[in-house]
Amino acid sequence: MSKEVAIKQQSLPGFQSAEGFELLQRQAKMFCGSSLVPQQFQGEQNYGNAIIALEMAQRMNASPLMVMQNLYIVYGNPGWSSKFLIATFNQCGRFEAIKYKETGKKGxxxxxxxxxxxxxxxxxxxxGPEVTISIAKQEGWYEKKGSKWKTMPDQMLRYRAAAWLIRTTAPEISMGLQTTDEIIDVEGKVSDVMDDVTTTIEHNANSEVIDIEPSEPTFVDAETGEILNADAMFK
Structure with a gap:
């Protein structure tokens, strides 16, 4: 019986064994050829993305297709959709479904x-930590161009509050990834700061003039070691 269990474990897709990795590659190839998965997993050029997504799905005990459909690349960083992260937490079996307590005055x-x-x-x-409109404004999320905080504040508050609860209570569920909403809010702010830094550097580059007075060359007599000035050298 123990041998059967060992053989079954070795045949699971993953990086733990050559057989498992080969199975993982075959599965990835199948998904890369499907038009049902998002573009970042289609075709041979995205073969590696599909392998990583499949390995993540196995560790999360989730459907590979669900993981691929809810894993997005924003500003070059992978992130989960908020609704998928919440659903994964609610279905993990360790916790009751997330609930929400409203605070402060609406509007x-x-x-x-x-x-x-x-x-x-x-x-x-x-x-989890409290999330307020005041925090969204102080962090620069609220005033961003196209921000959903202005049009859908109730939903954004719940999404962010749930993400913070999951990250502080069971960070292994998110696997260290932020939600796409968080990446958009935070990365946009960082991008603005970097633009300011770049502008400052370009503005100040070579703006300071260093005045160095030229000095007269000195020459040494090879035989006597006497220091000669230029006039004496060329007489």
Missing amino acids: TDSQGVIAYTKEKGSDETIY
């Missing part, structure tokens, strides 16, 4: 949300 900067849950079998409530 003002004090409006906020706290996401909370419980471990199954426990009466202790686990609260």
Whole structure:
């Protein structure tokens, strides 16, 4: 019986064995040839992306197609869709479904949300950090061009509160990745800062003039070692 279990474990797709990696490659090839997966996983040029997504799906015990359809590349960084991350947390079997507590006054900067849950079998409530419109404004998320914080504040508050709860309570579920909403908010802000830095460098480059007075060359007599000036040297 133990031999059968060992053989079955070795045949699982993954990086742990040559057989598992070969199976992973065959699966990736099949997904790369499908038009149902997002573009970043289609074709031979995205073969590596498909392999990584399949390995992530196995570790999360999730459907490979679901992982591929909810894993996006934003500003060159991979990120989960918020709804997929929440669904994965709710279905992991360790916690109750995420619930939300509204705080502050709706329509003002004090409006906020706290996401909370419980471990199954426990009466202790686990609260995530509070997210408010004030925080969104202070962090620069709210005023960004095309920001959803202005048009859908209730949904954005819940998405961000849930992401923070998951990251502080069970970070292994997100596998260290942010949500696409977080990447858009944070990376856009970093990009603006880097643009300012680049502009400053370009503006100040070579703006300072260093005045160096030229000195007269000196010459040494090879026989006597006497220091001669230029006039004496060329007489």
